[in-house]
Amino acid sequence: xxxxxxxxxxxxxxxxxxxxxxxxxxxxxxxxxxxxxxxxxxxxxxxxxxxxxxxxxxxxxxxxxxxxxxxxxxxxxxxxxxxxxxxxxxxxxxxxxxxxxxxxxxxxxx
Amino acid sequence: xxxxxxxxxxxxxxxxxxxxxxxxxxxxxxxxxxxxxxxxxxxxxxxxxxxxxxxxxxxxxxxxxxxxxxxxxxxxxxxxxxxxxxxxxxxxxxxxxxxxxxxxxxxxxxxxxx
Numbered sequence: 001x002x003x004x005x006x007x008x009x010x011x012x013x014x015x016x017x018x019x020x021x022x023x024x025x026x027x028x029x030x031x032x033x034x035x036x037x038x039x040x041x042x043x044x045x046x047x048x049x050x051x052x053x054x055x056x057x058x059x060x061x062x063x064x065x066x067x068x069x070x071x072x073x074x075x076x077x078x079x080x081x082x083x084x085x086x087x088x089x090x091x092x093x094x095x096x097x098x099x100x101x102x103x104x105x106x107x108x109x110x
Numbered sequence: 111x112x113x114x115x116x117x118x119x120x121x122x123x124x125x126x127x128x129x130x131x132x133x134x135x136x137x138x139x140x141x142x143x144x145x146x147x148x149x150x151x152x153x154x155x156x157x158x159x160x161x162x163x164x165x166x167x168x169x170x171x172x173x174x175x176x177x178x179x180x181x182x183x184x185x186x187x188x189x190x191x192x193x194x195x196x197x198x199x200x201x202x203x204x205x206x207x208x209x210x211x212x213x214x215x216x217x218x219x220x221x222x223x224x
Binding site for chain 2: 033041042043044045048087089096097098099100101102103
């Protein structure tokens, strides 16, 4: 099975940088995803990491260390619209089941 | 809009009634997932289809829950004899068979059991 941990809540200031951490313990691993979810809406895909290292996509970057069971999502130049929950999710071996963490609720303040 | 649609978007029912939800995935996606999400939690995996075959089913899915994907296209999730604890958002997601491809979620069906 999978066990995924991420902070419950974070607060950051508009224009700043915030790092959301995720640690996981798995019986099998085939990729880690980050999703953004605004209140009352479905999750939307942000990033996918399967190899160690940093993946950059505009203002968002995601890092993975498989040996440490650790990932982070880095959000730069924060905007008010970035206030949302950020979900870390791990995919099992075999590319089937994806297990989600409970999500980190990020509040961006002026 | 991701291309995954779900119907209905909201459902209010009385305890003990049966409900059925529908999911239409992106047409070329052969993999389809159902999740349940309650407030403050991440989506919980319920079941997974590859084409019409149901390949994995969570222990969370009691005998009151059943899912089908009869022609490998749309899927239905039925809950029999609903209980108040079934109140949640039910999310459907689909993806292609490519290793790196992510899941695309539909807007969800919010179920309220009174």
